[in-house]
Amino acid sequence: MIDEFAKDNLHKRLRRDREALLWKLDGLSEYDARRPLTATGTNLLGLVKHVATVEARYFGEVFGRPSPEPLCRWQDSDDSDQWAAEDETRDRIIGFYRRTWEHSDATIDELALDASGHVPWWPEPYSDTNLFAILVHVLGETNRHAGHADILREGVDGRTGTRPEHEMRIDEEARAAHFAKIEQAARAAASTKV
Secondary structure, rough: HHHHHHHHHHHHHHHHHHHHHOOOOOOOOHHHHHHHOOOOOOOHHHHHHHHHHHHHHHHHHHOOOOOOOOOOOOOOOOOOOOOOOOOOOOOHHHHEEEEEEEEHHHHHHHHHOOOOEOOOOOOOOOOOHHHHHHHHHHHHHHHHHHHHHHHHHHHHHHOOOHHHHOOOOOOHHHHHHHHHHHHHHHHHHHOOOO
């Protein structure tokens, strides 16, 4: 009983976080979706591409159910799984992510939480694992990168939240006052002699 509850709960959270990550691309220009927003080149469309690739590998290869479509190389020296090349359209990357969801969801639905898997890129003895551990791992990866996307999107145009309905509740005046209060506290602390 608890296994089905845990599986269902984790799967629902993964679905929620997938949608939140994709929402961060809504309304952005092609340039803003792709441009590097950190010194290491992190960008919004690249985060989607990376998470799609991670999910495809973990719910595919780990359980002997490889992705039905070719996967980009990952962890290469040029981080090609973390940014969109000129000829990779936003629709293509989003479509790949959505098709990955279908493949991953089938794996999650068809296997028990204790189903065995093997992660060849993890060191021994951790490489032998199960669906529960992979579900938690991929949920953590998705959530982590959705958090990165939150911060990046806020830096681009101030949009925040996990869903559009959360964004509607933002009071811009209150936001500015809150920012000013935090800035003042930081300046005051920096000028205090220890």
